[in-house]
Amino acid sequence: MSATTQAALPTARSMAWTPVAVTATGLVAVAALSRATDRGTPLALSLTVGALAALAVLALRDPAAALLAAVPLSAWRRRGLRLAWIAVAVLPVWLVVTALLPAAGLGTAFPALLALSTCALAVAVWVPDGKDPGRAAALPLLWVAAGSTVGSFGGPVGDVSLLWREHPWPLLAVAGVLLAAGSSR
Amino acid sequence: MSTLAQERVADTTQRGVVGALARLEAARLLRSPALWVGVVLTVAFSVASMQFPEDWSGARYTVSPGLVGPLVICASFAVASSFHRERVGLAADAPVGEATRTLGRLTGAVVLIGVAAVLTAVGAMLVRTYGGLDLGDEPGRTLHAQFTAPEILQPVCLTALAVGVGAAAGRRFQHRASAMLALFIGWFPFVGFSWAFQSALVTPFSVVQVQPVSVEVGPVSADPLTFPADWLLSAPGEFQDHWARLFVSARLAAGHDLWLIGLALLFVALALPRGARTWPTVIGGLLAVTGVVCQYLVIP
Amino acid sequence: MTETAPVRTALTVEATGLVKRYGRTAAVDGIDLAVGPGVLGLLGPNGAGKTTLLRMLSTVLAPDSGSLRLLGRDPGVPQERVEVRRRLGYLPQNPRLYPSFTPLELVDYVAVLKEHTDVAWRRRECTRVLESVGMGDRMHHRIRTLSGGMQQRVALAAALLGSPELLLLDEPATGLDPEQRLELRSLLATSAQRGTVVLSTHNTGEVAALCHRVAVMREGRVWFLGTPAELIATAEGRVWESEDPDPTALRTWMTAAGTYRHIGAPPAGADLVAATLDDGYLLVSAGHQ
Numbered sequence: 058m059s060a061t062t063q064a065a066l067p068t069a070r071s072m073a074w075t076p077v078a079v080t081a082t083g084l085v086a087v088a089a090l091s092r093a094t095d096r097g098t099p100l101a102l103s104l105t106v107g108a109l110a111a112l113a114v115l116a117l118r119d120p121a122a123a124l125l126a127a128v129p130l131s132a133w134r135r136r137g138l139r140l141a142w143i144a145v146a147v148l149p150v151w152l153v154v155t156a157l158l159p160a161a162g163l164g165t166a167f168p169a170l171l172a173l174s175t176c177a178l179a180v181a182v183w184v185p186d187g188k189d190p191g192r193a194a195a196l197p198l199l200w201v202a203a204g205s206t207v208g209s210f211g212g213p214v215g216d217v218s219l220l221w222r223e224h225p226w227p228l229l230a231v232a233g234v235l236l237a238a239g240s241s242r
Numbered sequence: 243m244s245t246l247a248q249e250r251v252a253d254t255t256q257r258g259v260v261g262a263l264a265r266l267e268a269a270r271l272l273r274s275p276a277l278w279v280g281v282v283l284t285v286a287f288s289v290a291s292m293q294f295p296e297d298w299s300g301a302r303y304t305v306s307p308g309l310v311g312p313l314v315i316c317a318s319f320a321v322a323s324s325f326h327r328e329r330v331g332l333a334a335d336a337p338v339g340e341a342t343r344t345l346g347r348l349t350g351a352v353v354l355i356g357v358a359a360v361l362t363a364v365g366a367m368l369v370r371t372y373g374g375l376d377l378g379d380e381p382g383r384t385l386h387a388q389f390t391a392p393e394i395l396q397p398v399c400l401t402a403l404a405v406g407v408g409a410a411a412g413r414r415f416q417h418r419a420s421a422m423l424a425l426f427i428g429w430f431p432f433v434g435f436s437w438a439f440q441s442a443l444v445t446p447f448s449v450v451q452v453q454p455v456s457v458e459v460g461p462v463s464a465d466p467l468t469f470p471a472d473w474l475l476s477a478p479g480e481f482q483d484h485w486a487r488l489f490v491s492a493r494l495a496a497g498h499d500l501w502l503i504g505l506a507l508l509f510v511a512l513a514l515p516r517g518a519r520t521w522p523t524v525i526g527g528l529l530a531v532t533g534v535v536c537q538y539l540v541i542p
Numbered sequence: 543m544t545e546t547a548p549v550r551t552a553l554t555v556e557a558t559g560l561v562k563r564y565g566r567t568a569a570v571d572g573i574d575l576a577v578g579p580g581v582l583g584l585l586g587p588n589g590a591g592k593t594t595l596l597r598m599l600s601t602v603l604a605p606d607s608g609s610l611r612l613l614g615r616d617p618g619v620p621q622e623r624v625e626v627r628r629r630l631g632y633l634p635q636n637p638r639l640y641p642s643f644t645p646l647e648l649v650d651y652v653a654v655l656k657e658h659t660d661v662a663w664r665r666r667e668c669t670r671v672l673e674s675v676g677m678g679d680r681m682h683h684r685i686r687t688l689s690g691g692m693q694q695r696v697a698l699a700a701a702l703l704g705s706p707e708l709l710l711l712d713e714p715a716t717g718l719d720p721e722q723r724l725e726l727r728s729l730l731a732t733s734a735q736r737g738t739v740v741l742s743t744h745n746t747g748e749v750a751a752l753c754h755r756v757a758v759m760r761e762g763r764v765w766f767l768g769t770p771a772e773l774i775a776t777a778e779g780r781v782w783e784s785e786d787p788d789p790t791a792l793r794t795w796m797t798a799a800g801t802y803r804h805i806g807a808p809p810a811g812a813d814l815v816a817a818t819l820d821d822g823y824l825l826v827s828a829g830h831q
Contacts, residue, residue: 058655058660059659060655060657060658060659063654063659064651064654064655067643067647067650067651067654068651070640070642070643071640071643071651074417075416076415076419076420076423076424079423079427080423080424080427083424083427083428083431084427087427087431087435090431090435091435094435095433096435096437097431097434100430100431100434100435101431104427104430104431104434107425107426108423108426109293111423111426112423114418115417115423116420118417118419120638120639120640121637121638121639121648122637123634123637123638123641124633124638124639124697124700125650125652125655126597126600126602126632126634127601127602127627127630127632127710128399128623128652128655128656129624129627129628129629129656129657130654130657131624131654134705136653138399151778154754166442177570178671186603189419191417191419193423194419194423195422198423198426200428200659202430204503205434206283206287206312210290217390230484
């Protein structure tokens, strides 16, 4: 078995799962509320996308990062393991939320989730040495909040605030390049 | 020195410590970028809401309570940061206990409630200067609706709740980022979905109460002139298939304010050390229950 | 684990003109350093650049300029960096651990990340390093239940995994009691017989007892590099004791006996005393040699 495979389980144990559980509960509750009132689907969907993208970034936080900084298994592989675990954890949340919400808008939601997550991860890997990469988790939250509040205003600000929803693929491409460029940091 | 005198000195010292901590925290909170982001967004949204044409009669009146959302969310972020510092074991050996330090932080956070009060007062004065807002459809309509005093107090109570929620999240979450995420997910739906609580059944449990509360009073075919002349009415349209009475009530808003204060105290109790939680929990619970009951009694 | 042919060199660390800047501040400002087998002690005041230098030597931080070779390899080349990492152990300053892990689980996890995939070997090695730092009897306790000193020892055990040829330790004695410090010295002396140990510390006693060579850093530069005896010699004939303070001295402080110790020119009525490593360090770190 390779070192990466052997590292998978202890990596999962080293991650903080309480925020994931709290977030998942909150998102399912919001989706259920939205379904019960038959209103607010776009808002619930935006919140889900932003929160799950934020969780992806928070998964990168490793309290023992300093101790593990000089091991031969690269930081990128270790991050990859963490991201794989968080993907496994949020997938059921995503499925439950999208099952609860009416179909409208779901088609563009997954690309939007990918785009926002990649953007936030790209910011996280470029966070200067010594700063907490978890701060990048604020990006998807602020972006969806901006989209929900000023998105309807139109104009350049409104367009930028909805970029993640309206043009996820180009955004994903740009963020992907930034992420790849920062992966060796 | 007698025991009584010693207790008096200790009491005075504790008060002094709370005051000193409160001043430090207040100054720190006033320098918090999160607070000012909230203030700027709230002001910007308020200005924008007055600039755009109303989609329906009463849109501005309905939207107004939610405008304070950014301030409330950002205030809770700022308070959470403040209370998260309590997790750092700084001066753990100091004679000032956690309860005193928490009291100092809470007292300092009152400055945020002050900021909300100032913004609210300015907003209320502007609405008054503007001559009031539109509300309702003919024949039950007014062009000069003013917010009642308890409605005006709602943003202040909401900020008090934000302080309580922020304190609890900051103190109880291990990581600051997790606390922020939980606060965001907690606040966002309540502010964004505030209109979802407009129906009479659930409005007492709303966080941002949007008045008027809509109460169905007749089918589409009903003659609106048969309804009492003092009722504000909402005509059937795209979003409703009936005539509804728009119920605006100072007593309902007062009950809601009570509910908010009760909730704030319950959250504050979560931020306190175990031994100091009893009274805030009891008083907060009583206020919250009283607030909900009062609202149910008022809603027709 | 991929093995490559070892590159034989007498020098473990070869640094030339090493620079690392944070904004306008040069944390490391043109350091030349050649380190062979044995223990090198890094002394210097806070902010002198010791931690930044150690992070560069541990390949965690890339220098802005200058050349660096570790164990005969260039850590700037990704493949060679991985090879260097397979052969070094690094203990950062105030390391944080996973509270829910036991020491054995944590050290085992680090061993996996160091690409040791043989489970039986790993179990033996983890037990060995934990016992070597005196944590053998607590290797199954949760880390959250351990004291700060014990947690430091667990982190040290992780750094010792696989008997690294280059061991980099940033203030390893933090939180250790005097007995544990003695054990640490013995442990590092053993490690130095196999390779190179670079030790950042504020404790001159540790340096005197353990280090073959000592580097004194200040403002991102190495101001002194030599043996501890040579560092003491820089202060010989310049350390005095008197009843009164001397404001004109380079350094002056009150001793436990109530007399004043001065470094610099002799004040009136002062007695010349034998210099210690502390005196040498204080003299060099004040910019006077």
